[in-house]
Amino acid sequence: xxxxxxxxxxxxIGLLGFGGGPSMVPLIHDEVVRRxxxxxxxxxxxxxxxxNTLPGPxxxxxxxxxxxxVAGIPGCIIAVMAIIFPMIIAMVGLLGLYSRxxxxxxxxxMGQAVLPVVMVxxxxxTWDFWKKSRDTLGVxxxxxxxxxxxxxxxxxxxxxxxxxVFLLASALLLPAKLPKRG
Amino acid sequence: xxxxxxxxxxxxxxxxxYGGGPAIIPLIEAEVVxxxxxxxxxxxxxxxxxxxxxxxxxxxxMAGQIGYEVGGVTGAVIAVLAxxxxxxxxxxxxxxxxxxxxxxxxIKRMSQWVRPVVVVLMGLLVVSxxxxxxxxxxxxxxALLGGAAALAxxxxxxxxxxVVVSSLAYGALFLG
Numbered sequence: 001x002x003x004x005x006x007x008x009x010x011x012x013i014g015l016l017g018f019g020g021g022p023s024m025v026p027l028i029h030d031e032v033v034r035r036x037x038x039x040x041x042x043x044x045x046x047x048x049x050x051x052n053t054l055p056g057p058x059x060x061x062x063x064x065x066x067x068x069x070v071a072g073i074p075g076c077i078i079a080v081m082a083i084i085f086p087m088i089i090a091m092v093g094l095l096g097l098y099s100r101x102x103x104x105x106x107x108x109x110m111g112q113a114v115l116p117v118v119m120v121x122x123x124x125x126t127w128d129f130w131k132k133s134r135d136t137l138g139v140x141x142x143x144x145x146x147x148x149x150x151x152x153x154x155x156x157x158x159x160x161x162x163x164x165v166f167l168l169a170s171a172l173l174l175p176a177k178l179p180k181r182g
Numbered sequence: 183x184x185x186x187x188x189x190x191x192x193x194x195x196x197x198x199x200y201g202g203g204p205a206i207i208p209l210i211e212a213e214v215v216x217x218x219x220x221x222x223x224x225x226x227x228x229x230x231x232x233x234x235x236x237x238x239x240x241x242x243x244m245a246g247q248i249g250y251e252v253g254g255v256t257g258a259v260i261a262v263l264a265x266x267x268x269x270x271x272x273x274x275x276x277x278x279x280x281x282x283x284x285x286x287x288x289i290k291r292m293s294q295w296v297r298p299v300v301v302v303l304m305g306l307l308v309v310s311x312x313x314x315x316x317x318x319x320x321x322x323x324x325a326l327l328g329g330a331a332a333l334a335x336x337x338x339x340x341x342x343x344x345v346v347v348s349s350l351a352y353g354a355l356f357l358g
Binding site for chain 2: 115
């Protein structure tokens with residue numbers, strides 16, 4: 001019973017959630033806290049905060065954990081599958097069609113025209129992340145970090161993973177009181 | 183060997199990627215386009231455009247599609263597992279501990295400190311999409327489409343799917 005409720009709920013969230021994981025969080029909250037009452041508001045907030053401090057996509061961590069809470073391991077698997085599976089199939093199908101007819105000129109025109117749009121969408125995301133950096137780190141520190149990261153990655157060709165792992169390790173290991181002003 | 187590469191190409195971005203699916207996209211691009219050279223930047227952009235037009239999480243759609251492209255159904259399953267499983271297991275295993283320490287400054291600043299790097303990676307992706315588009319369609323179409331998309335998304339709050347579909351129509355009519 002609960003398993004079928006889980007699959008219906010997360011199927012719905014998956015089909016309604018446009019714009020990537022973070023934009024789906026309010027949908028998940030609405031379904032899980034308000035409609036199904038599987039979690040209290042407070043608990044959802046805690047889980048969300050923790051999910052945000054862990055790496056990986058948010059829109060699979062939350063459903064996975066909530067599914068587990070509601071119906072154990074099967075619940076976890078059902079919730080994650082329900083939210084991701086239908087659109088993976090749609091994606092593979094549509095791109096398969098696209099590459100089959102890529103030689104057709106109006107179809108390759110579609111591929112070209114979409115490039116500037118993804119560029120703008122990515123620019124929007126870049127700006128969102130900069131605003132978040134600015135709000136938490138302040139303009140001077142955030143700016144210096146952006147510039148140094150740019151020099152290391154673009155200028156020196158360092159793999160981004162190295163820089164991120166270094167930053168994560170410093171964040172964890174450096175003492176809590178740092179002489180820094182935001 | 184191929185399956186191991188697929189696993190690593192999605193495991194690495196997702197285990198170091200803080201800030202949800204969209205923040206992971208540039209890291210996936212670094213692996214898939216930069217390191218393993220499974221696709222070109224413009225193929226990646228096309229995949230991303232379609233992914234943005236469809237609902238559900240972006241990181242898993244990208245993993246499923248690219249995994250399938252590179253290694254068939256098995257490749258898709260491996261890529262999706264590498265995306266979803268590690269962070270989810272971490273979450274299930276560490277939740278008790280994390281609830282105790284969630285307000286610790288060390289934990290909080292992990293995602294804060296990574297964010298500027300994500301800004302740079304996303305910015306570089308913007309530049310590469312720009313270069314691809316200039317090469318494919320020239321500056322006039324790029325400026326027109328980019329400007330129209332920026333207005334539609336930011337000023338008129340169009341749905342991303344509507345913007346993608348309109349650009350597809352434009353491409354079919356004028357760039358064919």
